[in-house]
Amino acid sequence: MDNSCLIKIDNVSKVFKRKGMFRNEPEVKALDNVSLTVKKGEVLGIIGESGSGKTTLGKLILGLLKPGSGNISFADIDNSSSQNGKPIVQVIFQDPYDSLSHMMTVEQLVAEPCIIQNRKNFDRNRIVLALESVGLTPVESFLHKYPHTLSGGQRQRVAIARAMITEPDMIIADEPISMLDASIGVDILNLMLDMKERTGITFMFITHDIAAAAYISDNIAVMKEGKIVEYGSREQIISDCCHEYTKSLLLSASTGTFNNTSFDDK
Numbered sequence: 395m396d397n398s399c400l401i402k403i404d405n406v407s408k409v410f411k412r413k414g415m416f417r418n419e420p421e422v423k424a425l426d427n428v429s430l431t432v433k434k435g436e437v438l439g440i441i442g443e444s445g446s447g448k449t450t451l452g453k454l455i456l457g458l459l460k461p462g463s464g465n466i467s468f469a470d471i472d473n474s475s476s477q478n479g480k481p482i483v484q485v486i487f488q489d490p491y492d493s494l495s496h497m498m499t500v501e502q503l504v505a506e507p508c509i510i511q512n513r514k515n516f517d518r519n520r521i522v523l524a525l526e527s528v529g530l531t532p533v534e535s536f537l538h539k540y541p542h543t544l545s546g547g548q549r550q551r552v553a554i555a556r557a558m559i560t561e562p563d564m565i566i567a568d569e570p571i572s573m574l575d576a577s578i579g580v581d582i583l584n585l586m587l588d589m590k591e592r593t594g595i596t597f598m599f600i601t602h603d604i605a606a607a608a609y610i611s612d613n614i615a616v617m618k619e620g621k622i623v624e625y626g627s628r629e630q631i632i633s634d635c636c637h638e639y640t641k642s643l644l645l646s647a648s649t650g651t652f653n654n655t656s657f658d659d660k
């Protein structure tokens with residue numbers, strides 16, 4: 395694996411068999427021979443319509459699913475928080491309201507990943523720093539709040555602080571802004587970009603919105619029916635894409651929210 399590479403996905407396929415009353419229906423090939431490299435420090439956009447296999451790809455990287463065939467390999471990294479010398483990968487989900495326990499305060503929610511992992515170098519100061527780093531300030535006014543008293547954008551910031559406190563090498567952000575108002579979504583994307591600049595963290599940004607992907611990503615993989623049909627730099631995808639599906643996504647994209655993204659070349 396070359397030095398710039400964090401994760402290498404080689405010819406990975408994943409088939410889901412139908413269960414229960416649907417077992418007579420054909421199986422679903424969620425991923426079909428996918429090969430992809432995640433580079434250190436990049437934002438990699440994974441774009442595609444519903445059912446194209448984006449979340450399945452994320453779950454395979456997280457180890458929540460096993461590939462049916464093919465291989466996923468991880469670079470050796472220098473992260474003292476990693477227990478096996480492999481990258482620490484965290485996830486942020488689409489709906490922060492669902493992913494955060496309603497019974498826990500912000501302080502407890504952000505502390506929880508460290509408590510679960512029994513981290514010795516963990517103290518309250520780290521919670522404060524994590525909340526500051528996601529812009530939840532003054533921190534004292536958020537520590538004792540419960541998720542239902544926060545806005546959607548603030549909840550997503552808590553979810554990011556929860557991920558960041560484990561000092562991950564990579565965050566998989568699975569549709570992190572699709573439940574948010576457009577302007578709040580842009581704030582969250584800007585926060586991710588800021589974190590990338592400050593910490594060098596790698597992001598995989600899963601979305602059905604090519605304008606959002608183009609706003610934040612260094613490279614973009616376009617998925618359709620379990621396959622990567624096109625891959626390239628942000629600029630290549632916006633102004634020089636080849637696949638008809640990518641062209642159709644660009645044509646239907648709204649440019650209003652993402653001011654630095656122009657699709658005029660298409």
Ligand SMILES: Nc1ncnc2c1ncn2[C@@H]1O[C@H](COP(=O)(O)OP(=O)(O)OP(=O)(O)O)[C@@H](O)[C@H]1O
Nearest residue numbers: 410411422424442443444445446447448449450451
């Ligand atoms: N556990 C499962 N059992 C059976 N089929 C599944 C399972 N998980 C995903 N699938 C199917 O695999 C295909 C890919 O699903 P996946 O969730 O990866 O797509 P996606 O691109 O993330 O879609 P969305 O944007 O709607 O989340 C879909 O047809 C889905 O119904």
